[in-house]
Amino acid sequence: MIEIKDLHKSYKMGSNSLHVLKGINFSVEDGELVAIMGSSGSGKSTLLNILGMLDEADEGEYTLDNVPIKNLSETKAAQYRNKFLGFVFQSFNLINYKSAMENVALPLYYQRVARKERTEKALQYLERVGLREWATHLPSELSGGQKQRVAIARAMAAEPKVLLADEPTGALDSTTSYEVMDLIQKINDEGNTILVVTHEEDIAHMCKRIVHLKDGVIVEDKKVKQVRAAEYVQ
């Protein structure tokens, strides 16, 4: 599904250049649930942004579902993001003046799905994250966990190839975190490929594979026995 070869990325900070990714080689199979771990500054978010086509690598190859991702125009990148990727952010990033349902329907709007069908699908995905009765509520009327579940429903609504989650539990307490991870695991059980960036050990161990990043290189890449989050959820 994801194929990365010798990926480099540096940021210019005034006259200095900060080399963030120093040759990453890494691949993800269909249906995997991968945790990308590392302390802050290890380059894990940068990697996720490049995978998400939100940022571009300086060097190296990136293939997503056998499509080479290289020198994309803004328009092309937007179309690929819409088609291939679903995003979940630490700060939820819901549009605050749109209801839960409208937020979930937004990626479908950009896919030019008809309005009626959009609403239907959005409600269906809200149902799956258990928030159907909250469909007409604004994000400000939802709790943090609920917001993140709406965000996950939104990411899933476009039926992407890969779900990218950047610290999805970073802004949540542990009980809520486990609920969100439970949801992510269930989505993975249905065969969806998911990448989770986190710096929390317990969250990482709820994935099936952990990739450790340190100073811009992968120092460890191991399969782990998945801890089911459901065990912690009442």
Place this chain on the structure above:
Amino acid sequence: MFSRDTWKEIFETIRKNKLRTFLTGFTVALGIFIYVVLFGMGNGLKNTFAKFFNDDAQNVFFVFPGRTTVPFKGYKANRRIEFENDDLVDIAENFPMFLEYITPRISRGASVTYKEESDNYTTRAVAPAHLFAEKTIIMKGRYLNETDIIQKTKYAVIGRLVEQDLFKGEESIGKFIDVSGSVFKVIGVFQDDGGDNEERNIYIPYTTRQLIEKNNDKIDQIILAFKPEIGYAGAMAFEGKLDKFIRNKKIISPSDPNGIFIRNVADQFKQNQQFAGVLQTIISIIAFAVIISGMIGIGNIMVFMVKERTKEIGIRKALGATPRRVTNGVIFEAIFITTISGFVGLLIGIFVLRSIGGKTLEDDYFITNPEINITNAIFVTILLIVFGAAAGYLPARRAAKIKPIVALRDE
């Protein structure tokens, strides 16, 4: 691009961001409103100036005799100049090329009585051509004619208000009125655009007036009209020649400022129109500046809006919005708001112009019928919409160029 869905999305954004929409809309509506009102006021001023002169024909000279202040050819200073009937004939004979018509005017106050009703009015003893000079409009009956002048008839043509005051709705034609002791027969009733005072005049033959005043041949003032085809330059030349001719005949020094006076309506009209034109230009410039500041206002709000929406745009882009759809969203929103509020401002402006126009404004502020050419107003509104869209375009472009990663980091 113009699908129903796009518009629905835009309406939703507008509906859910009321303050922003209101601010943008208000700026535009206010700009157009001020423009329309200012421009209308400018036109009103111009109308007033035009109206001052509309009372009388514009190809007319008024010639008044005065008192000399300079001794000349053996005559002492402080001599009273008087016009007589033969002056009319002389002028007519000497300037056939320029002259269209000529009439004397002898004005006298008079106490006028009909039955029990009595009041004071001004009588103007004139020749038939006075009808054109004063733009008198005959409502019923007839005006004075040459026969009246020759036969020195005691006929009077009375103003609309004279008839109203004295006859109280009774038919006046053919009735006899007493004018300071002489009995005149009413042969006509007139109206005049010059206002109420003009309609309180009574016209009688000048020869009749001279007969009453011991059969003299004195004339208060001469009113003459030049042929319109000689144009403005011709009129100015005529004025010069006429001045010279009269000074020569009446033996007045060419350098005497007070011997005679010629009031050239054409010249005054032109000067006043120029003045009104300058005023109108200044007002137009101010109004246009208002429009420009409206445009800048829209631009500012758009910049602010994009800034405020940076994060939202980042989210939209992460979810698959192409730069084009982001740009379109921002611009269509701008166009939609400017169009609606532009026309709202236009309508309110026109409504205000319509409702403020009135007697007080006319009398106290010299603004008559403030109005704005609808084509002009719509043109300016469209101009504002176009520039509003253009002003929205740059921030929209910038919005489209926002890297989602940067926007999302913006906490």
